[in-house]
Amino acid sequence: MLTVSNLSKSYGSITALQSLNFSIKKNQVYALLGPNGSGKSTTLGILLTTLKASDGDVTWSSKSKIGALLEKPCFYQYLSARDNLRITCKIKNTSEDNINWALNIVGLYPRAQDKVRTYSMGMKQRLGIAAAIVNKPDLLILDEPTNGLDPQGIAEVRAVIKDLHNKGVSIILASHLLSEVQQLCTHLCILKQGTVVFEGSFDSLTHQKVHKIEIGSSNLKELENKLQELDYVFKIVKDPNQAFLRIEFSLDRSMEDISNHLNQIGIMLNHLRVQEFDLEAHYLKLIDQ
Template identity: 40%
Template sequence: MEKVLEIKGLTKRYGRLLAVNKLSLEVPRGSVFGILGPNGSGKTTTLGILLDVIQPTAGDFLWFGAKADNKVRKEIGAILETPIFYPYLTAYENLNIVAEIKGADKSNIEKVLETVELLHRKDDKFKTYSLGMKQRLSIASALLNDPKVMILDEPTNGLDPKGIAEIRDIITKIARDGKTIILASHLLDEVQKVCSHFAVLQNGKLLYQGLVEDVSKGEMVVEVAANGHDLAATLEGFEGSKKVVKDFDKWVVSLEEGFGSTELNQYLHGKSITASHLLTQKKSLEKQFLEILEESNENKVG
């Protein structure tokens, strides 16, 4: 698979603090790549290095298989942390500067403003914008030169639920156009909803890298509620059950691979029990993420 970005042993040290620690990653073309990690895990520092605003202490990275120069960045649409514009200029004037820097067609300005639904505010000064509008403007700015890759750093930070939904729609729309998107976030649910690949960072180190669809594979968890006494023992008696835990008024059964809710339901029927509630839970990225972090902490202790 063609690689858009290749990171090799990237390291950034601020005095005694190791912000990025020998990070190696590959981002395939067309993927929506989520970089997950708690605040301060080195996500923004890493992206800053990839965009040449932070100097790495060691390591290398290749964009489209070549050493990066500023021409590459003209084909990348990126926002880091907060939206950054000249506050005393209007949206149009700000994008005009970006278009001049990127060598983008000026006719694109209105197009991208339309995409993020800001066209009616194009002649208002940036400082009069709400946070959600600022975020949307920075996405418009990133889209200006029809980029091959987009880098979005916490794009929904500080937004209300409506704003979050809007940004998410925009991201899904962009991804559908076949653009590669690198999305840094600490919101797991966000990554699970829009990403195809993900990596987990902690203290500047890569802990895990994989496909989002793999997260929900493997073992399955089923919630069961039913009348009948000693349900727990019955459930434990099922050959596919691995673990049975009580969760308020329900039982949560973790199943062995190859077993699903159908098999469990048949088994209960055989025992003359009719389930009043039977729900297959997909394993969430959140759970996986916490497991990964926990494992790494255990390793450190051990």
């Protein structure tokens, strides 16, 4: 759908983006993930042409109809949701035929006649999404869509995004929340101070390049010595409380290979466990915080 190449942006002396490269395909939920100030909103602004890049290109491979919600939505408080969406349609110069469809998707159809001032924050945010999709876009761009919402509001907005994705809308969303991105995205770009530190599918982010296990015996020093002799064991670290070793070894070997070998040379194991992948620790390492 689009390719970003060598995209850079400076605000005066502040460098917000440094030579970004990534590409987004149709039907992805693509997340820009990174801490505050890492350049997410700047990137979205350039995609939407509200900001001008200092260098680099955005190439659209197909012409997309775009809907966007970049900031807190702003509505006439004393008008109903429906009347607000009518105004949105006039501003966007789009037909009013999709208003009911949009209200239904965001779950506000039953409350459409109520004045917006009676709405909760979560409902206002969902009305913002309704306004963004009232032109039936095939690409929806959202900047921090759940910011400031309570857990229920967050869950409702997330459900709306999932529903739109299931209906064939491609999504680009910026978020500083790993948990949100984890629950929604298929692909992501992790930004750190305006540079890409990871780009690809969510699965490839969590895919380990080595096996990681915990392994222990009554004589850890002897165990460590024997493991060091194995060329497919890359890393051996003593657990801080000394109860076991954490080791990394080649993906073309299995846990059984190691335990069988140790059994054969007479070492009895008292602890053997796969180390679960720690997504949060991995993310924090990537953004170095």
